[in-house]
Amino acid sequence: MKIKWWPWGFLTLVCLVLLGFFVLYPLGVLFSNSVLNDEGGFSLQAFASLLDDADYVKAFWNTLILGFSVTLCTVLVGVPFAYMVARYEFPLKNLVAVLPVLTIVIPEIIVGQSWLLVLGNNGILTNLFADHGIELPSFYGWTGMIFSMTLVYYTYIYLGVLAALRGFDGSLEEAGLSLGTSPLVTKWRVLVPVMLPAVLVNALVVFTLVVGNFALSMLLGSRVPLLSVMTYNTFVSEMGGSPALQSAMSVVSIGIVAIVLFVQKRVVERKIYTMTQGRAPAPERVRSWKSALFTGSVGVIILASLLPLIVVFIAAFTATSGPVMRWGSWSLDSLTRAIRHAPEPILNSLQYSSIATVVGVAFAVLVSYLTIKKRNAATQLLDYIVVLPLTISGTVLGIALVQTFNSGWLVLAGTSGIMVLAYAVRRLPFAVRNATSTLFNIPESIEEASISLGVSPLMTFFKVVLPAMKASLISAAILMWVTTISELSASVVVYSGGLETMPIAIFRQVDGGRLGLASAYGAALVTVILVPIFVSIKVFRINLFSSK
Structure with missing residues (x-):
């Protein structure tokens, strides 16, 4: 398809030049610095140093473990949440369906800060339980990171799966049931394959965000070595010095995402199912104890997700004595x-x-x-x-x-x-x-x-x-x-x-x-x-x- 040089060809060239200079060029400099020594010659010494550094190797594996753990947790939260919203009618459903999206606009730094105010070493709940002789486990480390990141990122899974469920042709599920297949087997054979691409695509987004997460990793990571934090610390310590090590760390981080992206793309391409837009199954109205259970379960998730918004405003008006928050004053x-x-x-x-x-x-x-x-x-x-x-x-x-x-x-x-x-x-x-x-x-x-x-x-x-x-x-x-x-x-x-x-x-x-x-x-x-x-x-x- 040809296009006239003026004005669209010219504007396309201008956009390419700007993106090339401000996106591709910096990345090229980063990759170049990772394979150059102090004299400007080619060297893989920076990567060799990373392999010999036990702390860095540990940070590498910790980052992968954190990425897969949080991604798995977001799937376990987001998929059932989306299924309940798409398939059932329960009290306050319209509000419940929209509120999770608000978690996306809450800055991660505020999420981490708020949870420290609640469950940190001097947090509200930590002190409350301590007054009754109950010692809560430390919120720093794996517990705090996985918990807070799950509540931040599950919305991506929720939205993707919800869209897939609302575009699902319910007649396919009805056909399976008419052949005598049990409801559970029907869902596994018909519904899951259709949802899987949406889950995988959004799981990649979550994994990418976790691997590159800085705010929550820095605030809550404590003594758990992670690539994002170690890369930042190396950058700060190398300011004015050789950029090789920080560049090599950055290249490894990009490589992790690139490999996962490649694998995910191959898997999704094999799992794509096309269907004509049909009639989505009518939501089933639930009553009595089921209504309370459904509303309560999603309500707990939403409340935990939005708690940072509430806490940060309360804390802003709370009196302080140095690092101590005087709650109630x-x-x-x-x-x-x-x-x-x-x-x-x-x-x-x-x-x-x-x-x-x-x-x-x-x-x-x-x-x-x-x-x-x-x-x-x-x-x-x-x-x-x-x-x-x-x-x-x-x-x-x-x-x-x-x-x-x-x-x-x-x-x-x-x-x-x-x-x-x-x-x-x-x-x-x-x-x-x-x-x-x-x-x-x-x-x-x-x-x-x-x-x-x-x-x-x-x-x-x-x-x-x-x-x-x-x-x-x-x-x-x-x-x-x-x-x-x-x-x-x-x-x-x-x-x-x-x-x-x-x-x-x-x-x-x-x-x-x-x-x-x-x-x-x-x-x-x-x-x-x-x-x-x-x-x-x-x-x-x-x-x-x-x-x-």
């Missing part, structure tokens, strides 16, 4: 200090996220239009490159950007520019996927009609296509804003003095034991996340959290 001291005396993290977050959102959404709209409406060989390459950051953890991306732009003709390290760049590159794939959704439903005949009336293709894009994309534009902007303003893993690597954002401030305050001030920043962060979501729903009537 109320004070505005922490909020006053955060907002009046140390507002720089709040102002920095608002500034960097705003710029990244505007730049990211504008670029995402252009890329999505080119890849959907003006497809050719170049736009296919563009489509592949733009989703590449999805496979890279924030820590690795931050290291790549710092190594690339700390010298030469374009120096961004130590400036606000690298913060905005890290935000935009890290979250661009999400904005592109969101902007793409509407373009499939815009018929080309509308554009052709505009062009036939003498309007140029470029002006047609601005006057016809963009207005039709209003809902997805706002949705993409909200998604970009929410994910950039809560970004920690990349920003904690690239930031320097004076560039501290709210997630970084929370991380540093928690690390220093100042949980009151951390909660104040956390409350401010949640507020600036939820306000635009509320405005988009109430003012623009955009259903960001549709469960259908």
